[in-house]
Structures are given as C-alpha cells and as structure tokens.
Amino acid sequence: MEAILEKLHVDHINFDKLLNILEGQLHLLEDCEVSDLDTTLDAVRYMKEYPDCVHHPMENTIFKYFLEHYEHEHEHIHDLLLEHDDMPLLTDRLFEALQNALAGHLQERGELCAILEEYISIQRKHIDREEAHVYPMLDSKLGKEDWQQIDRVIAKVEDPLFGKDVHESYQRLLAQIMSR
Ligand SMILES: [Fe+2]
Numbered sequence: 001m002e003a004i005l006e007k008l009h010v011d012h013i014n015f016d017k018l019l020n021i022l023e024g025q026l027h028l029l030e031d032c033e034v035s036d037l038d039t040t041l042d043a044v045r046y047m048k049e050y051p052d053c054v055h056h057p058m059e060n061t062i063f064k065y066f067l068e069h070y071e072h073e074h075e076h077i078h079d080l081l082l083e084h085d086d087m088p089l090l091t092d093r094l095f096e097a098l099q100n101a102l103a104g105h106l107q108e109r110g111e112l113c114a115i116l117e118e119y120i121s122i123q124r125k126h127i128d129r130e131e132a133h134v135y136p137m138l139d140s141k142l143g144k145e146d147w148q149q150i151d152r153v154i155a156k157v158e159d160p161l162f163g164k165d166v167h168e169s170y171q172r173l174l175a176q177i178m179s180r
C-alpha cells in the first residue's frame, strides 16, 4: 500500500482505539456507574484536533484528486466528502454535551448517552466504508505519479496523541489507551 494511504489506514486503527474508549465510557454512563468524563473529553478534543482537522482534510485532497482525474462520479466518495463536512459539527456537539456534564448538568445523562452512541456509530460506519470500498480502490487505481502529485500538496501534521511526540495534554488519555 502507498505510504500516504498506509498512514491514513494506521490512523483508522488508532481512531478505533479512541472509539473503544468512548464506548467503554458510554456503557458506564448507561449503567449509571462512575465514568471518567475528563478522559472522555480528552478523547473528543483529540477527535477535533486530529481526525477532523488533519485526517479528513488529507482524505479530501486524495478523494478530490481521484474525482478530478479518474471518475467524476463516485457514490462512496461523494457521501464520504459530505460526511467530512458534517463530522466537525458532530464532534463539537459531543464536546459541548460533555462540557455540560462536567459542569454538573448530569441530569441529561440520557441525552449525553444518545449523542455519544450516535457519534461512535457514525465514525465506525465512516471508517468501515473507507476501508472496505475506497482505500482498496484508490490503492489499485492511483499510480506512483498520482501519489507524488498528492504528496506535494498534502499538509503533513504530526499526530499529537499517536505520533512521535505525545502532547502533554494527552498523556492521561494515552495511559488509558495503553492500559486496555
Ligand atoms: Fe474519512
């Protein structure tokens, strides 16, 4: 697999770890057990900072290149691009719901659970669709020169949680991921 695509694929594996953390917290909330909202908020902050602001824009560059040079219409890519537009809004909605819960408004536990559950489901479906229908197709259709052109325009941003230098604000979250 081409290096850029391989990197994005590894991102998906990492995002899945985050989604598992979020799902674990969702089950605690549903069972009215003590949940770790601070770490949950860290996980969602990461979703805002890296997947929404770096991973999806990188995919947008590749997807749009493919549409421009290969197939002008592609059902999966069309839908995924639209989902990329919506995802930051969904992440913001969840982030806000968690902040409210942390501020003591836990009477809306049911609403928070619903938002969290929907968020996890949308993210997983999105990743599954890319992995099953789009990445293999891109890998087979795009050649070396295509990837060189894409590489020239794509922004390279270090992952603050799973990259070489883990940002201090994510140490607590990383410790939880490692302990699973
Ligand atoms: Fe995506």
Ligand SMILES: [Fe+2]
Residues within 6 Å of the ligand: 008, 012, 055, 059, 127, 130
């Ligand atoms: Fe992706």
